[in-house]
Amino acid sequence: MKIEQIYTGCLAHAAYYLESNGEAAIFDPLREVQPYIDRAENDHAKIKYVFETHFHADFVSGHLDLKKKTGAEIVFGPTAKPGYDALIAEDGQIFTVGAYKVKAIHTPGHTMESTTYLLIDEKGKEHGLITGDTLFIGDVGRPDLAQHVVADLTEEKLAGHLYDSLRNKIMPLDDNLIIYPNHGAGSACGKKMSKQTTDTLRHQKATNYALRADMGKEEFIKELLTGLTTPPSYFPQNVMMNIKGYDSLDTVMDRAKKPLSAEAFEVLANETGALLLDTRDAKDFAKGFVPNSVNIGLDGSFAQWVGEMIPDVKQEILLITYPGKQEEAITRLSRVGYDNTIGYLKEGFDTWKNADKEIETVGRITPQELELAYASEKPLIIDVRKKSEFDSEHVIGAINVPLNEINRNLARFPKDRPFVIHCAGGYRSMIAASILKQRGWDDFVDVAGGFEEMKNTGIRISEYVCPTTLL
Incomplete structure (x- = not known):
């Protein structure tokens, strides 16, 4: 059977491409649809269906653009x-894609409309199951998301x-079926997902905690x-976009x-109150950035952290990127519903710096420098x-x-004494540093390299839950 998983690591997302005899189907596509169209054209195939397993919460699907551009029928x-x-x-309805069949199996729980799709090859053999967020490798879909849209759908009911x-x-399906889930490890749609992105149903029955035969x-x-x-x-907010359209x-x-000069960028920022989003690497952001900008680097889990840290998908955004990276940033913002980017700083931060505009920096220290301070001064460290x-x-x-809790806990960051912040490697702590700078904190430093490099020093590490005194 010609089935291809198209995996996007930064969202831990899997779409699927099915093709037979000049007909194709796409399952749970991302927002940018041209790669799917190109894939079908390479096979001289026409996209017949766009199958959606459910109304997604963690990304905006590309089903509407695929329908518009190819005439494909959307199936829920x-x-x-x-x-x-x-x-x-209907539950059990069968669709044909070339010589293949796709059987819809209604499997409510993650959401009420959640549906899995059984793939049947040209010989009538059941090959695999596209499970959406109903069944992951090592986990199952969380049942607490739909209640944020429909209040009486409690997590217990789902x-x-x-x-x-x-x-x-x-x-009860064939143990030899290949399970094709919508997400892998790193997605917020589950809690114990494997790094593996496919498996057999037999192995999942043996290893997935949620499929234990003796579990009531x-x-x-x-x-x-x-x-x-x-x-x-x-x-x-993404669920509603997927339900209502976009x-x-x-x-x-x-x-x-819209490329903007430093002057035009500054004027537009002041006129609109747009969020200034700097997508450069942490090390470059620390050396100099536009005042009040927030750093979320493209070379990390960009879309997920945008979603965590920017509460409103309708927020207007002005971008600061490396030259040539603005289109990638806009695309990745749109994947999670942030559609209101209104321009970007032409040629990136250098344009701002060369215009002699005000610049801010974030102090950084090495783990070795922290080790010296830790041995003598015992600085306050916030992880x-x-x-x-x-x-x-x-x-x-x-x-x-x-x-992801920083905006609710700003009071825990002191303004009357210096402190040190860190994460695992420096990506998340620079997001935190930029937010603190934006909110008026100055007397702190970030640890370059984060906890992973701190473990190679003489700093004392606890490997168990240790009570700490709250600020």
Whole structure:
């Protein structure tokens, strides 16, 4: 069977391309659709269907642009009510793609419209199951997202539906089926996802905690809901975009690709109140940046951290990028629904610097310099990694303020004494540093290289949960 997984690491997202006898189908596409169109054209195939497993929360799907550009029919599962033309499949309905068949299996739980798609080859053999966010490798979809859109869909109700869907719809299928999920490790749509992006159903039954044969419904619900973190605030906003519709990516790009001089950039920032988003690497940002700009580097989990740190997808944005990187930044912003980029600094930060505009910097120290200070002065150290990372191991005496909670915990950063911030490698701590600078903090330094390099020094590391004194 000709099925291809198209994986995008920065979103931990998998789309799928199916082709047979000149017909193709795309499952859960990303916002930029031209690569899918090009892929089909290379096969001399016409895209017949765009199958959606559910209304996604962590990205804006490309189904509307694919329909507009190719004439493909959009397919959702039972109970879906999109604000645009789409085919709403019945449970068990079969679609043909060339010599292949695609069977829709309604599997509510992650969301009520969640649907998996059984792939059947030209000989009638069941080959694989595209599971969306219903079943991951090592995990299952979190059931607490839909309630942020529909209040009476509690996480307990959805978890119960998911239990039934897994036991009654998926686990009875052929053990040799290949499982093709929508996400891998790093996605916020689950909590224990594997780095592997495909597996057999047989192996998942043997290793996935949620598929244990002896697990009852109440135990499943309890275990599934334990340890869920608060979902990013952009998730329900992306869901509504996927339900109601959105601007074409071409429109978003036309609006955003406006090169600005330093003077025009400054005027537009003052007139609009736009967020200044600097996508350069942490080391370059630290050496000099436009005052009040926030650093989220492109060479990291860019879209996910944009979604975590910028609450409103409608926020107007002005970009500072390396020259030639503005289109990539605009595209990756649009993947998570941030469609209101209104321009970028022409030729990047050098344009600002060469115009003799005001510049700010972030102080950085090496782990070795911190080691010397730690031995004599015991500086206040604030660790902005996730709680699970901090609990695993951390500098003795450090305080944990996870980056995604920083805006709710600014009071824990002192203004009357110096402090040190760090993360694992320097990416997240520079996001934190830029936010602190924007909010008026100055007397702090960031650790270049972060915790991973600090472990190679003589700084004392705790490998267990150590009580700390809150500020």
